[in-house]
Amino acid sequence: MANQIVLLAFVAMTCSLVIAFEPKPLQDFCIADTTSSVIRVNGFPCLDSKLAQADHFSFGGLHMPGNTTNPLGVKITPVNVAQIPGLNTLGISLARIDYAPGGVTPPHTHPRATEILTVVKGKIYVGFVTSNPENKLISKVLKKGDVFVFPIGLVHFQQNLGSGTAISQSSLSSQNPGVITIANSVFGPNPSISDDVLAKAFQVDKSIISSLQAQF
Structure with a gap:
């Protein structure tokens, strides 16, 4: 009996962790109606599905280099629900990051998403810091084709170590990672x-x- 109670408690905790993240959609899609005055609850209201078009599910321009002439030497091109309304409720988004030589994405967190980064071009130093009290830095130098994961909520950064420009692409486990x-x-x-x-x-x-x- 004691073992069964422990097992049930474990299952309950596991289920609570699963539902803590973005809920699964209850329909094929929910195109974000950004013009609606309806109160938002974890996403935008849905556009009438009869009005769905291919443009609601596509974005052009991710191949275009970002302008890195700024103090950080970095340009982030997001691809989230603001760019693709069809991402609404689907729990995923993308970002392209362009780095000038020495460019840095400063320490930051995504409160609602885990990020998986793929290096498209160049050599990039990446890392994240574990939570208190350890505050351990976990870091690595990546080259083209390498992949690195930043767990949800943890402080992380990227830096271009090469003498030329660098590019990475990130996938995030939220339509609105923050x-x-x-x-x-x-x-x-x-x-x-x-x-x-x-x-x-x-x-x-x-x-x-x-x-x-x-x-x-």
Whole structure:
């Protein structure tokens, strides 16, 4: 009897973990009706399926290089429900990332998605940090054709180590994975986090905090 109880408890916990992620669709598709005024609940309202067209399920231009002339030297081209309305409720999205030499995708998280990255061109240094208290850095240098996984919610980054441009493509397990860039969230929110809090948290002088906040 005790073994059966343990087994049932394990099954219940497993089921609860499964349903914690995006629910399975209850119809063939649910094209996002972005013009609707209906309240959103975990996705956009559905367009009448009779109005479905091929354009609702396609996106052109992922082959086009992104403009990396910015301070980070990186351009991300997302392909999510905003670009493909037919992705609504399907729980998946893509992104192309272009890197200038030395370009960096800064430490960030995706609160609603695991990311699997494939290197299309170049040599890219990638890594993620495990949660407290270990805070272990797991990193690797990837080359063309290599694949790396960033688990859901963990802080991760990418950097182009080559002398030329680099390209990667990511698949994410959410139609709307979200992005939380650590530096922007800490030093650039509106209104600002108190410099007393940040100085104490980072164990530095307030002048350093002010200098960092000014960048965002």
